[in-house]
Amino acid sequence: xxxxxxKVILIIAAVLLSLVFLYPTYQDYxxxxxxxxxxxxxxxxxxxxxxxxxxxxxxxxxxxxxxLQGGMRVVLEVxxxxxxxxxxxxxxxxxxxxxxxxxxxxxxTDESVIPVLGKKFQDRGIRLSRYYGSxxxxxxxxxxxxxxxxxxxxxxxxxxxxxxxxxxxxxEPTIQxxxxxxxxVELPGVKDEREVRSLLQGTAKLEFKLLRDADISYKVMKSxxxxxxxxxxxxxxxxxxxxxxxxxxxxxxxxLLSGTKPAxxxxxxxxxxxxxxxxxxxxxxxxxxxxxxxxxxxxxDRVIRLLARPExxxxxxxxxxxLWSAKPEPLADGKQYYRxxxxxxxxxxxxxVIVDARASVSQEDNRPIVNMEMNSEGSREWARITGANVGxxxxxxxxxxxxxxxxxINKIVGGRSQITGLDSPNEARLLEIVLRAGxxxxxxxxxxxxxxxxxxGEDSVQSGVSATLYAFVLTVLFMILYYRSAGIxxxxxxxxxxLFILGVLAGFQGTLTLPGIAGVILTIGLAVDxxxxxxxxxxxxxxxxxxxxxxxxxxxxxxxSAIFDSNITTFLTAIVLYQFGTGPVxxxxxxxxxxxxxxxxxxxxxxxxxxxxxxxxxxxxxxG
Amino acid sequence: MRFFKKTNIDFLKLRKIxxxxxxxxxxxxxxxxxxxxxxxxxxxxGGTELVLSFTAKPEVSQVRAAxxxxxxxxxxxxxxxxxxxxxxxxxxxxxxxVVGDKIKQAIEQAFPDRKFEVLKEDKIGPKIGEELRKxxxxxxxxxxxxILAYIAVRFRFIYGVGAVVALFHDxxxxxxxxxxxxxxxxxxxLEISQEVVAAFLTLVGISVNDTVVIFDRIRENLKxxxxxxxxxxxxxxxxxxxxxxxxxQGTVLLVLFTLFFAGGEVTRGFAFTLTVGTIAGTYSSVYIxxxxxxxxxxxKQKRKEVNP
Numbered sequence: 001x002x003x004x005x006x007k008v009i010l011i012i013a014a015v016l017l018s019l020v021f022l023y024p025t026y027q028d029y030x031x032x033x034x035x036x037x038x039x040x041x042x043x044x045x046x047x048x049x050x051x052x053x054x055x056x057x058x059x060x061x062x063x064x065x066x067x068l069q070g071g072m073r074v075v076l077e078v079x080x081x082x083x084x085x086x087x088x089x090x091x092x093x094x095x096x097x098x099x100x101x102x103x104x105x106x107x108x109t110d111e112s113v114i115p116v117l118g119k120k121f122q123d124r125g126i127r128l129s130r131y132y133g134s135x136x137x138x139x140x141x142x143x144x145x146x147x148x149x150x151x152x153x154x155x156x157x158x159x160x161x162x163x164x165x166x167x168x169x170x171x172e173p174t175i176q177x178x179x180x181x182x183x184x185v186e187l188p189g190v191k192d193e194r195e196v197r198s199l200l201q202g203t204a205k206l207e208f209k210l211l212r213d214a215d216i217s218y219k220v221m222k223s224x225x226x227x228x229x230x231x232x233x234x235x236x237x238x239x240x241x242x243x244x245x246x247x248x249x250x251x252x253x254x255x256l257l258s259g260t261k262p263a264x265x266x267x268x269x270x271x272x273x274x275x276x277x278x279x280x281x282x283x284x285x286x287x288x289x290x291x292x293x294x295x296x297x298x299x300x301d302r303v304i305r306l307l308a309r310p311e312x313x314x315x316x317x318x319x320x321x322x323l324w325s326a327k328p329e330p331l332a333d334g335k336q337y338y339r340x341x342x343x344x345x346x347x348x349x350x351x352x353v354i355v356d357a358r359a360s361v362s363q364e365d366n367r368p369i370v371n372m373e374m375n376s377e378g379s380r381e382w383a384r385i386t387g388a389n390v391g392x393x394x395x396x397x398x399x400x401x402x403x404x405x406x407x408x409i410n411k412i413v414g415g416r417s418q419i420t421g422l423d424s425p426n427e428a429r430l431l432e433i434v435l436r437a438g439x440x441x442x443x444x445x446x447x448x449x450x451x452x453x454x455x456x457g458e459d460s461v462q463s464g465v466s467a468t469l470y471a472f473v474l475t476v477l478f479m480i481l482y483y484r485s486a487g488i489x490x491x492x493x494x495x496x497x498x499l500f501i502l503g504v505l506a507g508f509q510g511t512l513t514l515p516g517i518a519g520v521i522l523t524i525g526l527a528v529d530x531x532x533x534x535x536x537x538x539x540x541x542x543x544x545x546x547x548x549x550x551x552x553x554x555x556x557x558x559x560x561s562a563i564f565d566s567n568i569t570t571f572l573t574a575i576v577l578y579q580f581g582t583g584p585v586x587x588x589x590x591x592x593x594x595x596x597x598x599x600x601x602x603x604x605x606x607x608x609x610x611x612x613x614x615x616x617x618x619x620x621x622x623x624g
Numbered sequence: 625m626r627f628f629k630k631t632n633i634d635f636l637k638l639r640k641i642x643x644x645x646x647x648x649x650x651x652x653x654x655x656x657x658x659x660x661x662x663x664x665x666x667x668x669x670g671g672t673e674l675v676l677s678f679t680a681k682p683e684v685s686q687v688r689a690a691x692x693x694x695x696x697x698x699x700x701x702x703x704x705x706x707x708x709x710x711x712x713x714x715x716x717x718x719x720x721x722v723v724g725d726k727i728k729q730a731i732e733q734a735f736p737d738r739k740f741e742v743l744k745e746d747k748i749g750p751k752i753g754e755e756l757r758k759x760x761x762x763x764x765x766x767x768x769x770x771i772l773a774y775i776a777v778r779f780r781f782i783y784g785v786g787a788v789v790a791l792f793h794d795x796x797x798x799x800x801x802x803x804x805x806x807x808x809x810x811x812x813x814l815e816i817s818q819e820v821v822a823a824f825l826t827l828v829g830i831s832v833n834d835t836v837v838i839f840d841r842i843r844e845n846l847k848x849x850x851x852x853x854x855x856x857x858x859x860x861x862x863x864x865x866x867x868x869x870x871x872x873q874g875t876v877l878l879v880l881f882t883l884f885f886a887g888g889e890v891t892r893g894f895a896f897t898l899t900v901g902t903i904a905g906t907y908s909s910v911y912i913x914x915x916x917x918x919x920x921x922x923x924k925q926k927r928k929e930v931n932p
Contacts, residue, residue, distance in 0.1 A: 467882050482871065515822055533868055569774055569836055577822060580759045592826070
């Protein structure tokens, strides 16, 4: 036993770790069950009490793929031809013919469009500079520039899509760049596909909006707070009551998030503050008197719902709205906060006037800056706006999310502006992308879309789980029948193997897909292979007249090379599968890889320890 | 319990006949592939596909008439699976999801009182389909190369060749069977989806797994029985591992059967392909992989004897 101590510790650690990883999944399941069982006020109170735990469990649970929980997967591609058409100048009939030729050719070939475009122009003896770039530039330079521009377009498109998906507030979306010009967007649980489609494809709206003065902003916040706490009763309480009646009592989460007062019995100070200041308990006004409010990331949805109440509009001055910062940022307490800005509803200027924007470094102090250039019409407007608002702040909003709100230092004439005071080169690059997104839209085409309805997903989960159970039970029974007590030991290993696979998947934030479940089932079949190899060897050695102890030792050491080599080759094919596959197929490859490693661990190490312990205690295993 | 006491079967005596029968099976499959082709799914062809679940099912002809009214009468329309869901597939794609929307609207109008639920809606662009086709071929080729390299390093080069030829055999047999049986069994949907491609790669993994276990035993027995001929050693190794082969491949098949019958519609084609592949793989480990190693070595020795 002593010799095995380190192994036993290793096994116990692995099992514990898997359980720790899987615990949030179990918790999440329990919370859901409880919440659907409780009704009305009870469930609100329950939710309120366990809010952090529930969110935490949801975040860390084993994630299900789109095919299991339903949702949408969209692959978008930057429509390069559309873009070439958009950015060209002096478009004439010649140009249009070439573009339409390009378009009919491009649906079938995967060749890069721009060199083909260059060639088509050359064939007709037309210089590219007639439509693109400046007159003195050679065709080769322009082709290079256009190619460069396409690559930047994909980054802009990703930023636009990410920004919108963030605001649409889908839970757990994934947005990935694939190859040179594709974006994969996965939106689990999304139902309204038409809305999502327009969300992904519509043109980006870049606006410059003036910030409201800090004191106005605070005054509005204060009156919102007063109103929500019920201090300003008037005739609104009746309205609030009817509003409440319409709510389904079952929908506890909704009610909680809409800011209903917590149960009166709660007397702690914090709860009283929440009750008296339903707005300020989630929105922290900026101490530096900028008029901004800070909202912790987890409270953002709640505040959005609070502000969405239609009757609040009456509290706002004319031409006023709250907008959010596009991304959260860490404050001193280490938590992520969104900023809430008060801006004028009417935009001063829209992004169409921007000709160019470039991230750069200031020559004076080496700080990151962004240079922005506007066309002549925009420049005139810009001079007027900046001239009238020196010392005030203008927010740069893309699709109503604010990326930056610089202060106007002086009147800007000529259309060349410089944005300074940025924290990092990354921030500057992001701002460049955002500023260009308004001017040079990156037209996106949907090249692939898959929608899985929620009921299909549920069916798949059910059949997947039952198939796994059947496969497991059948294999377990067979092993016991064939190998007796040695079979039971192998079954133990098999059980832990499945536990490890799920634990590793949950721990590494993997996603379980339907093919992934197939991978688990297949691993059940493959995992016993190691034990079959070992047990067959031990039987042979026993027949050769060895003692139990010696036969076990020999069996394990002789079977090892076969187990190792055969598992490595299977593992290698799984890697290839992961490399070439997409989405669900990758899920399969992943579970297969984890399964192979886990099965080597459980089939070799765990069974060995059990066999050794059994022989040590004079209860030699029976190999049938 | 044990299925086999010590066996002493002369497996390799039959190898010449088996070469012929393997070739015959593959040729039959290839002929079927050439004539009947293979049912490429939406993933690889591109187009629009919808799966709808009705509470009260309409007739296929009614659906066709409804779709004909919007110019999509050529679509493939069928009920499938245990639940009898309606599958509509067309090569049309259009901009965005217009085709899918058109189909849904047409059906809503034609059957205003029959509610349906969209279980699945896929649109795949033509370029994506082509890329997936290419990727699938690359993936199989890459896995062959990787396996060839690994086995050549761990064993000998000819073992790698034997294993990869056996894999070719398995993949071709599985493809042939898919082509031959497509449409023969009414409820079995054998179109090539991404999942089925994953099945092909898994088949490669399972098949090579089995081959490697036998090779490992040959490697070991070659050191122990130095006086025996290669044929005797291989035969002995095959007998040594027979019990394990039957049990392991048996449990894998057991598991695949459960997946086939209880795993639901989506994984059925996957389970079927793997079942065919596992059977082919078990056979080819003996009669292709091991047999090639033997025949190659014999030929090399003969050549040496002729010109020493």
